[in-house]
Structures are given as C-alpha cells and as structure tokens.
Amino acid sequence: MKRTRIKELLETERRGIHVTAAGWVRTRRDSKGGFSFVEINDGSCLANLQVIAPASLANYADAVLKLHPGASVVAEGVLEASEGGGQAVELKADTLQVLGFSEPVDYPLGKQKINFERLRELPHLRARTNSFGAVARVRHLLAHEVHRFFHDRGFLYVHTPIITASDCEGAGAMFQVTTLDPHAPPRRPDGTVDYDRDFFGRRASLTVSGQLEGETYACAMGDIYTFGPTFRAENSNTRRHLSEFWMIEPEMAFADLEADAELAEAFLRHLFRAVLKHCGADLRFFDQRVLPGVLARLERLAEAPFGRVSYTEAIRLLETSGKSFEFAPFWGMDMQSEHERYLAEEVFKGPVVVTDYPEAIKAFYMRRNDDGRTVAAMDVLLPEVGEIIGGSQREERLEVLSASMRKSGLNPDDYGPYLDLRRYGSVPHAGFGLGFERLVQFCTGMHNIRDVIPYPRAPRLC
Numbered sequence: 001m002k003r004t005r006i007k008e009l010l011e012t013e014r015r016g017i018h019v020t021a022a023g024w025v026r027t028r029r030d031s032k033g034g035f036s037f038v039e040i041n042d043g044s045c046l047a048n049l050q051v052i053a054p055a056s057l058a059n060y061a062d063a064v065l066k067l068h069p070g071a072s073v074v075a076e077g078v079l080e081a082s083e084g085g086g087q088a089v090e091l092k093a094d095t096l097q098v099l100g101f102s103e104p105v106d107y108p109l110g111k112q113k114i115n116f117e118r119l120r121e122l123p124h125l126r127a128r129t130n131s132f133g134a135v136a137r138v139r140h141l142l143a144h145e146v147h148r149f150f151h152d153r154g155f156l157y158v159h160t161p162i163i164t165a166s167d168c169e170g171a172g173a174m175f176q177v178t179t180l181d182p183h184a185p186p187r188r189p190d191g192t193v194d195y196d197r198d199f200f201g202r203r204a205s206l207t208v209s210g211q212l213e214g215e216t217y218a219c220a221m222g223d224i225y226t227f228g229p230t231f232r233a234e235n236s237n238t239r240r241h242l243s244e245f246w247m248i249e250p251e252m253a254f255a256d257l258e259a260d261a262e263l264a265e266a267f268l269r270h271l272f273r274a275v276l277k278h279c280g281a282d283l284r285f286f287d288q289r290v291l292p293g294v295l296a297r298l299e300r301l302a303e304a305p306f307g308r309v310s311y312t313e314a315i316r317l318l319e320t321s322g323k324s325f326e327f328a329p330f331w332g333m334d335m336q337s338e339h340e341r342y343l344a345e346e347v348f349k350g351p352v353v354v355t356d357y358p359e360a361i362k363a364f365y366m367r368r369n370d371d372g373r374t375v376a377a378m379d380v381l382l383p384e385v386g387e388i389i390g391g392s393q394r395e396e397r398l399e400v401l402s403a404s405m406r407k408s409g410l411n412p413d414d415y416g417p418y419l420d421l422r423r424y425g426s427v428p429h430a431g432f433g434l435g436f437e438r439l440v441q442f443c444t445g446m447h448n449i450r451d452v453i454p455y456p457r458a459p460r461l462c
C-alpha cells in the first residue's frame with residue numbers, strides 16, 4: 001500500500017492526481033445525492049481529509065454505510081478541488097477499503113464531547129483526538145528543535161544513565177531500583193537490608209537529574225547536553241509535577257552564570273520561534289479551544305528581551321510591592337509560584353532571570369559567591385507559569401565544595417569521582433535544567449502537565 005499523508009494532500013497545489021490516503025474515520029455524513037462524506041484523519045496534521053464515497057462503490061451498502069468514528073480505511077481516487085466550503089480539496093474515492101470497523105456503542109471517542117480527565121483514563125486512544133494529536137505534534141517538534149539548537153552550537157548530546165547510585169540533589173525523593181524480594185530481603189547481622197546482595201551490589205535508584213554525569217563530560221568535551229527521562233518520587237499532586245518527566249540539561253565548561261543565563265535566553269527564544277514557525281495550525285487550535293491568548297503570548301515572548309534581577313533585589317521588589325501575598329516575602333525564603341508570577345507578569349512583564357539565591361535554599365554544588373551568603377544560581381521565570389528553568393554555575397573549588405557537602409550532610413567520600421573533576425584540571429562551568437513537559441505545557445496552553453506526555457506517571461497513577 002503506497003499512501004500519501006493527509007498533510008501532504010492538503011498542502012499540494014496539484015489537482016486531478018490519483019492518490020491513496022489512509023486513516024481513521026472522524027465522521028460520516030450521507031447525502032441524498034447518492035454519496036457519503038467520510039472525514040478521515042491520519043495524525044499527520046490537525047485537519048481531516050474529506051473523502052467522497054459514491055453509492056456506486058461495490059461495498060457502499062455493506063461497508064461504507066457501516067463506517068463509524070474510529071474505523072480505519074484506505075481510500076484511493078482522485079484529488080479534486082472541493083465544491084463545499086471548509087476545505088480546499090477532497091478525495092473522490094474509486095475504492096474505499098475498510099481495514100477495521102469500529103462500533104459506535106463501544107467507541108469512547110464518538111461525537112459526544114469528552115473532557116481531558118476522562119481522556120486520561122483512555123491513554124491508548126486519546127492521541128486520536130484533536131487536542132492530543134496536536135500535543136503530540138508540538139512535543140515532537142520541540143524535541144527535534146532542542147537537538148537542532150544544541151547541535152548547531154556545537155554541543156554534544158551525552159546519554160547519561162537512568163539507573164544511578166548517586167543522588168544529585170542530596171535529598172530523598174528517589175525511586176529505588178532493586179531485585180531483592182520486598183517481603184524477605186537479605187539482612188545484615190544488625191538487621192538492616194544487605195544491599196551487597198542486591199543486583200548492583202549496592203543501593204540504586206532512578207535518576208533525578210543527569211547533571212553530575214553531564215558535568216564530567218563537560219569537563220572533557222566542553223559543551224554538552226543531556227535530554228532524557230528523570231524520576232521524582234515526590235508526592236506532588238499538582239498540575240505542574242510528574243513522577244516521570246523529561247529534562248534537558250546543558251552543561252558548559254569555561255562558562256560562568258552570565259553565559260548560562262545567555263544560553264537559557266537564546267534557547268527558549270529559539271524554541272518559541274520554532275514552534276510558531278512549524279506548528280501554526282496546531283497553535284491556532286490551542287488558541288481557539290484550549291487557552292485563548294496562548295498564541296499571542298508565544299508571539300510576544302519569542303521577541304521579548306529577558307529581564308535580569310538578583311534574588312535580593314527581587315525580594316525587595318516583592319516586599320515593597322504593596323501586594324498581599326498568601327506567603328509574605330522575606331529574604332531567605334524559597335519563592336512561591338505567586339511571587340515568581342508577580343515578578344514576571346507585573347514587574348518585568350515578560351520572562352525574567354533571577355540570580356544569586358541564598359545558599360541555604362539551593363543545592364550543595366552551586367558556586368558560593370564572595371558575599372558568603374548567596375550562590376551563583378539562576379531561575380528563569382515565565383509569566384503565568386513561574387519557574388521553567390533552574391541552573392547555576394558549579395562550585396569548581398575543591399575545598400569550598402567539600403565544605404558545602406559536609407554542611408548539607410553529605411559525605412564527600414561518596415562523591416569521589418565528582419571531586420576528582422576539581423582535583424584534576426578544574427574549570428569554571430555552568431548549566432541548567434529545563435523540564436520538557438513544562439515547556440510543552442507553556443507552548444500549548446494545556447492546563448495539566450498530565451495532558452502533555454503520552455503516559456503520565458504521578459502518585460497513584462501508572
């Protein structure tokens with residue numbers, strides 16, 4: 001079967017050509033004039049192809065008139081200018097072969113409206129809806145553009161491990177990986193579980209970040225990035241958190257926080273422009289059906305310069321704003337979403353990079369500033385979503401790093417390889433992490449992060 005994708009058929013200027021299209025039926029309408037209109041979609045684009053099936057088809061009564069939403073068909077015939085409104089072309093079928101029927105009594109995606117929550121219970125079918133088809137295409141385009149952006153700038157794509165024995169943030173919230181019997185694990189004489197006898201001979205988990213491994217490659221290859229799945233066992237039931245999500249983490253050697261912020265700004269701008277350029281029809285759909293204004297927001301942000309502000313100054317702006325926040329701002333606090341949004345939406349009226357956070361609320365590996373109380377960290381905040389990127393310049397001084405590990409309750413002996421980077425030819429380096437689903441959420445306007453990944457994993461959802 002040689003079929004042409006519907007996207008291509010709808011874009012071609014050619015008429016009167018003989019073509020074959022295949023897809024799933026969205027609707028069927030029977031006309032008194034002796035034919036049926038069958039709208040089919042093949043996922044290549046948002047729009048359907050209208051197939052005209054004349055009553056003279058041999059299988060018209062037995063098959064065509066039994067077509068319902070969800071059925072799969074192959075149509076071949078002539079592509080012609082459409083007489084009706086709504087579409088430029090239509091396919092006048094010479095044959096319409098049914099590959100698989102679909103019964104309207106069972107099929108959950110019939111004509112009736114169905115909400116996103118209900119669709120989450122149908123992850124195997126929801127890609128057949130307009131919304132999830134559009135999300136899938138935008139997600140693909142963004143992933144592709146992530147690779148293009150870094151490749152064009154000479155960054156190397158590094159595959160960091162998914163199973164790891166190190167803990168990036170020095171905090172819990174990791175999923176353990178084990179082959180021990182949970183009911184009867186082997187025990188040491190003192191009663192604790194004997195991980196020597198586990199699969200890896202030690203405790204292992206799913207990664208929460210590829211950063212530590214990314215740093216080792218940056219400190220040999222220069223500029224690198226990772227783009228892979230990350231896992232967090234936090235009990236966060238919010239519309240912005242998943243237990244399994246994809247993260248993009250660039251890391252640059254010979255770079256400071258300023259270079260890091262510049263990279264983050266160029267990266268986001270590239271992605272916004274790319275999605276506007278390549279996903280026009282899908283974005284218009286989101287704008288009309290999901291979040292009015294999402295298109296204009298993207299257009300604005302694709303051109304907006306990013307604001308810059310230090311954490312200390314940002315707190316001062318919050319304290320003197322005269323606004324009543326749910327959580328009163330004070331120096332030393334971890335900013336809440338309401339604070340981040342206020343800064344981006346009302347103060348800077350666009351994206352803003354906040355730098356130099358208090359040491360106490362940031363991870364041990366961030367470079368200590370000379371003031372002795374802040375570190376060279378940055379967050380990129382966007383209007384309406386708040387934090388989308390978190391990054392930092394990394395501590396490259398061996399003594400300072402060992403000291404902050406101890407201060408965070410970590411044993412430097414567990415981080416031998418990480419410290420080796422500071423022992424042998426240490427260099428200033430910096431990087432950041434961008435949650436891919438937060439990006440897709442922002443570009444599509446989808447309210448819940450669970451609706452921008454094909455199979456969402458969250459507490460009690462797998």
Ligand code: ATP
Pocket residue numbers: 232236240241242243245247387388389390391433434435436437438
């Ligand atoms: P948050 O405060 O929103 O939980 P975080 O400070 O824990 O985020 P980082 O550890 O800095 O986030 O991770 C880097 C990026 O990964 C974040 O800026 C965000 O875009 C994304 N991210 C973090 N946690 C999640 C999650 N549970 N689900 C989806 N994306 C996430």
Ligand code: MN
Pocket residue numbers: none
């Ligand atoms: Mn978090």
